[in-house]
Amino acid sequence: MVRLFSVIFVSKDLHKRLLMKHQEECKQVDFQKISLPKEGEVLEFKEYKKTERHSFVIYADFECLTRKVNTCEQNPEVSSTNRYQQMEAYSFGYQRVSIDERYEKPPVIHRGPDVIETFIDTLLEEEREIMGILSHNEPMIVNEFCLLEKSVYRTRMNTIRSDNHKIFAQTMIKKSLVPFDDKRWILDDGITTRAYGHKDNTNI
Incomplete structure (x- = not known):
């Protein structure tokens, strides 16, 4: 869903035709226009020229346990937030890929206590290694x-x-x-x- 909010601004470079179209659409709605794809239409990313390729990319994922949290029933007549589950990470996995196959690594899997702390320490070590690679200029x-x-x-x-x-x-x-x-x-x-x-x- 795309929301187009009405914004009042003045620009000498604004195309007159686009401004008139914008004004006509604003008259038909209160404060926003909701634009949905037509039936059978597929949204597709085409602006590949705006993408940027990076030397290194790390793909990571966590596995979590869902534990029930002791709580009490809230009053439905009053706005409230009720926490009923807590996510506890028990393992992670990641893989480092590069545009140069020499610097790629096999997947790393870790399971055990202190998962978040271990993951951060591991990424910091990866960062130090990658920065060392990037600081070396090859002919x-x-x-x-x-x-x-x-x-x-x-x-x-x-x-x-x-x-x-x-x-x-x-x-x-x-x-x-x-x-x-x-x-x-x-x-x-x-x-x-x-x-x-x-x-x-x-x-x-």
Whole structure:
């Protein structure tokens, strides 16, 4: 459900057509408009360009026991809050994944007392290790065979995507190095390039 609240503001850049549409909709409701998807319509996330890929991600989950709490019945004529169950964590599990497979770890499972404290201490240790990895700059490896032999190299990536409210783990293979440069003209040696429109490109 999407709630659009009426807000009064003045902006010289506001499009006049959008303002008129907003005013017409505000006349038909009291203070908010409820917009629901149509029957059979599926909401889907499409703004992938606004997402940001991170070097490390930790997926974690807790398992809890539900214990009954001694309480008394509240007066239904008076507003009140009644606690009747307490969640007690007894185990956790997490897995560290990375865009670089060298730094990934197998799943970690812990069960026992002081679950929350142990989980926090473990994450702090993971943080120290990750910060140590990120503080080390590795030199970029340039594959000269890509240019000299005109070879195309592809990279395998593991991602998690949602499609029609169903979550999938998938493997993608995409081009990572290609010998063709569509922004510059590659000369006969396969390495030297010139910009299009260069004065020496008369014989090309």
